[in-house]
């Protein structure tokens with residue numbers, strides 16, 4: 001299951017960053033996932049929830065997934081256009097374009113953490 005492996009690597013990155021920041025709990029993780037990334041977001045969210053429930057640092061972390069449209073740039077007429085069904089054909093001049101602007105990304109956009117105030121007393 002591809003999405004489980006992806007969720008695992010996201011959880012690892014989030015945990016590492018949360019520890020670096022001295023977090024006691026991660027409240028929210030916001031992901032950007034491109035339409036053409038091939039990732040099933042429902043499946044990813046399910047895997048994420050399962051993995052985060054295993055660690056108190058992440059238990060109950062809210063996952064927000066922002067879908068990024070698949071967009072290309074046409075070199076012939078300089079038009080930006082939405083790619084439909086993975087076919088990068090410019091609707092203006094009917095040229096094929098290999099210049100993909102967005103839609104294939106998978107990234108952690110943002111995360112919100114809680115920190116303990118007592119950390120400063122050391």
Ligand SMILES: [Zn+2]
Pocket residue numbers: 074075076077078079090091092093094095
């Ligand atoms: Zn064009």
